[in-house]
Amino acid sequence: MTVATLKTVTPMVELAQLLIYGVVLGSIIALGAIGVSLTFGVLRFANFAHGDYMTVGAYLVLPFYAVLQLPMFAAVLIAIAGTALMAVTIDRLLFERLRQAGPLVLLISSFGVGLMLRSVVQMVWGPRTLVYESGIDLPLRLGALRIKPDHLTIIGGALLLVLTVHLLLTRTRIGKAMRAMSDSPELARVSGINTAQVILFTWVAGAALAATAGFFLALDTTLLPGMGWFFLLPVFAAAILGGIGRPYGAIIGGYVIGITAEFSTLFISAAYKPAVAFAIMVAILILRPTGILRGN
Amino acid sequence: MNSALSVRSISKSFGGLRAVRECSLEIAEGAITGLIGPNGAGKTTLFNIICGLFRPDSGNVHLRGRDVTGQPAHRLFHRGVVRTFQIPHEFAGMTVLENLMLVPAGQSGENVFRAWFQRPRVRREEHAIVKRAHEVLDVLQLGQLSGELAGNLSGGQKKLLELGRAMMSDAKVVLLDEPAAGVNRTLMKTLNAAIRRLNTEHNYTFCIVEHDMNFVRRMCNPVVVMAEGATLAQGTMDEIMADQRVLDAYLGGRRA
Numbered sequence: 151m152t153v154a155t156l157k158t159v160t161p162m163v164e165l166a167q168l169l170i171y172g173v174v175l176g177s178i179i180a181l182g183a184i185g186v187s188l189t190f191g192v193l194r195f196a197n198f199a200h201g202d203y204m205t206v207g208a209y210l211v212l213p214f215y216a217v218l219q220l221p222m223f224a225a226v227l228i229a230i231a232g233t234a235l236m237a238v239t240i241d242r243l244l245f246e247r248l249r250q251a252g253p254l255v256l257l258i259s260s261f262g263v264g265l266m267l268r269s270v271v272q273m274v275w276g277p278r279t280l281v282y283e284s285g286i287d288l289p290l291r292l293g294a295l296r297i298k299p300d301h302l303t304i305i306g307g308a309l310l311l312v313l314t315v316h317l318l319l320t321r322t323r324i325g326k327a328m329r330a331m332s333d334s335p336e337l338a339r340v341s342g343i344n345t346a347q348v349i350l351f352t353w354v355a356g357a358a359l360a361a362t363a364g365f366f367l368a369l370d371t372t373l374l375p376g377m378g379w380f381f382l383l384p385v386f387a388a389a390i391l392g393g394i395g396r397p398y399g400a401i402i403g404g405y406v407i408g409i410t411a412e413f414s415t416l417f418i419s420a421a422y423k424p425a426v427a428f429a430i431m432v433a434i435l436i437l438r439p440t441g442i443l444r445g446n
Numbered sequence: 447m448n449s450a451l452s453v454r455s456i457s458k459s460f461g462g463l464r465a466v467r468e469c470s471l472e473i474a475e476g477a478i479t480g481l482i483g484p485n486g487a488g489k490t491t492l493f494n495i496i497c498g499l500f501r502p503d504s505g506n507v508h509l510r511g512r513d514v515t516g517q518p519a520h521r522l523f524h525r526g527v528v529r530t531f532q533i534p535h536e537f538a539g540m541t542v543l544e545n546l547m548l549v550p551a552g553q554s555g556e557n558v559f560r561a562w563f564q565r566p567r568v569r570r571e572e573h574a575i576v577k578r579a580h581e582v583l584d585v586l587q588l589g590q591l592s593g594e595l596a597g598n599l600s601g602g603q604k605k606l607l608e609l610g611r612a613m614m615s616d617a618k619v620v621l622l623d624e625p626a627a628g629v630n631r632t633l634m635k636t637l638n639a640a641i642r643r644l645n646t647e648h649n650y651t652f653c654i655v656e657h658d659m660n661f662v663r664r665m666c667n668p669v670v671v672m673a674e675g676a677t678l679a680q681g682t683m684d685e686i687m688a689d690q691r692v693l694d695a696y697l698g699g700r701r702a
Contacts, residue, residue, distance in 0.1 A: 330537045330548050337535035340497055341549055341611060342523035 163294045168412045174301045174370060176408025177308030181363035182385035183392065183400035184315055185356035191332030191395035192352045195245070195256050199264035200360055201382030202271075205375065207233040207361025208368040209271050215282060222282075230361045237357035238350060264379060272375040280373040304366045311362060312401055315355070319397065324351050332395055383424050384411070387431040393441030402442055406430065448475040449508070450619050450651040451496065451527075456505035457675075458491055465491040467675035468505070473619065475510075478645055478652040480666025480683075482659075484696055488675040489655045490532060493621050497529040498522040510618070526618030528611065530625065532655075534604035538597030542588060545596045545607060546579040547572075549614040575614075582613045585643070587636050602633040609640055612650070619651045620644070626658045638665065659683075671695065 182204060189197050210229035214220045220228075240263055248256050289296040319325040327348045331338040339345055363385075364378055371377070388407050392399025407427045414426040434442065451473040458466040466488040473479050481489050494500045496507055498519035506515045509525060517525075537545050583589045586606045591599065596607060605625055612620045625637060642665075644650040656662050662669060663683045671678045671686055673695035679686055686692055 326540070326544065326548055329540060333537040333539050334535045336499065337531070337537065339499065339519040340523060340529050342520050342615070343548075344520045 160294070164416075165413075166295055168416065169409065170295070170297060170301060172409030172412035173405065174304050174408070175412060176405035177304050178363050178366045178370070178381075178404075179384050179388045179408050180401045180404025181308055181311060181359045181366070182381065183388035183404045184312075184397045185359040185363075186385055186389040187392070187395055187397050187400040188328065188352050188356045190389070191397070192328055192348060193245075193249070194253060195249075196253070196260070196386075196394075197356075198257060198260040198382065199240075199267060200356070201378035201380070201385060202264040202267040203233055203237060203357050203360040203378065204364030204367065204381060205271055205378035206236060206267055206364070207357075208364035208373055208377065209275055210361070211282065211365050211368070212275070212280065212373070226362065226365050229365065230358045233361035233364075234354040234357040237353040237360075241349070241353050264382075268375050268379060275373070275375070277375060282369065282373075300369050304370060307362065307366065311359060315359070315397060318355070324348065328352060380424075384408075384427040387427045391431045391434055391441055393443040396441070396443040399441055399443035406434075406442075448510075449473060450475040450510060451653070452508040452511075453492070453496065454506045454508070456492065456495055456502045456507065458488075458495060458500060458502050464675055466495065466502070469672070469676045471670060471677055473651060473653050474668070475651055476645070476649060477668065478641070478654065478666050480662040480669040481653055481655045481672060482657070482662060482669060482686075483672035483678070487672040487695075489672055490623055492672070493529055493623055493655065497527050497621060523615070526616060527621070528615050528617040528619070529621040530605070530608035530612065530623055532623040532627065534601065534608050536596040536599070536604050536607055538595065540596055541593050542583065542596050542599070542607060543576070543579055543592040546582060546610055546614050547575050549611050578614065582610045585613070585640055586610050602629040605629050606633060606637060606640075609637065613640070613644060617650055619653065622652060622654045622656075624655055624657065626656055626661045634661075641665065 182200065185203075186197065186200050189195055189200070207229050210232045211222075211225045214225035214228050215222055218225075244259060244263065245256060248259055287299055289298050290302075291297075317325075319329055324347075327338065327343045328351065330341070330343060331345060331348050335345065338348075360378075367377060367381060384407055385404075388403035389400045390403070391406065392401065392403030407430055410430050411423040411426045414423065418426075449472045453469060453471040453473075455468045455470055456466055457464065457468055469488065469492060471481075471492070481492075483489055491500065495502045498514075498517050498521070501516045506513055508514065509522075509527065514522060514525065514527075537548065540548070580589070580592065583592050586609065588603060588606055588610070591603065596604070599607060605628070609622070609625065612622075622641075625641070626634060629637060638661075641652060641654075645652060654662070654666060656666075667682055668680055669683050669686050670680045671689075671692050678695055679689045679692050681689070
């Protein structure tokens, strides 16, 4: 942590600084976890390729931003559309055919999909670390606090998306149909809900969130073919912690894990952050086996 | 009499089990048809085929003269076939009101783009649906529970909610799978009154699977008996009860 090197840092400021890092990390985890939770809720399918959807989303920003010089916002929108298209295509080509075969077959094949996506990314962009922009972004000063502009983008963007998901699930028919299918797929079908359409929309929403999460992760750190894969662990921990299949739980889970993981760096090395995420998940699941919000 | 729904030589097997064999059945327009039979006779399977959850191995289903065999459940719903479940199904994480509001078909809000770009129209429709949902809840005497999560209702109340779902649609044919099972007497009266009212005032056609013979005697005419995957007899309750084949099927007598 850069804060630790400053001479004037008081413990309060250090805590506040860690809280900011925690909210940033939590925002990224939450965006990933909502997607995992949506696909699990609607399809009863734990998609292990979700982390690699994040990677693809992050890398897709590169050609439009760094090469074509489009504005960042436009490049991200294109990357989101591309990732959504990819997710829907993969579902049509593979997962849809395997849905009858049961959850284990789906789970293992999603591992395979993730591996293939990672390899494709590595073939196209190479195994080295990439960044969207080189150079140093000067942090904004807020009293003794220092906030990176990128962090403001991530926190603000995540809040906006979380709000969008909330409005989608509560105010639109398709969102309500998603919740309905998650509660009882059979009843949804005999209530006139076009389940194929709901599934399509679930993939689009999940992939869009994954792409944004991937972009934010790359903005905060760097681009690497394995970035999403390694990030999948805290994402799943957050989804399970919140109550799998409950998007609101995923949001809570994401922030709980992000913030606690950052605070843990006060006591142990930052290298153990993923382990801390799992320790929190296990601890809460022992107390409350179905997650914070009763999951399915 | 006109058939609302006509089932012609339907068969369905699960592995080696032939659940429904060459079953034919006419459900008369405007009637409350009772479907009875011993456990395992294939009544629920037949319901699942009619409403589009299962595809039959052979045979046809006609809805008002139109072949609808094998159409997906959501499309049949929009054509007016509504069913309820023996073990009540509900959207547990949604309120009672939301459960009902999810039902009506073809709303503009269903289309995401319209939901965002044609707000006034969507709002007008939503308003009408809310009104209808409240009316339905009042008829079913669930009015004070409209904000409750459906998962918290009692078994009997969930059955009423299932019927409420049928009332929200412009159903032509309503299939009720054991509506009376596990419902206490007070709720039962509400349920019976709602079924009667839908039948006489709104011209809904019913087909009801039920084991409670008093219920069937009171509510249903004609009564159809199913056994071993096929229809065995049809008539008024008294005719049925006098039929030796029916007694045999229930009591398992006189068969080699």
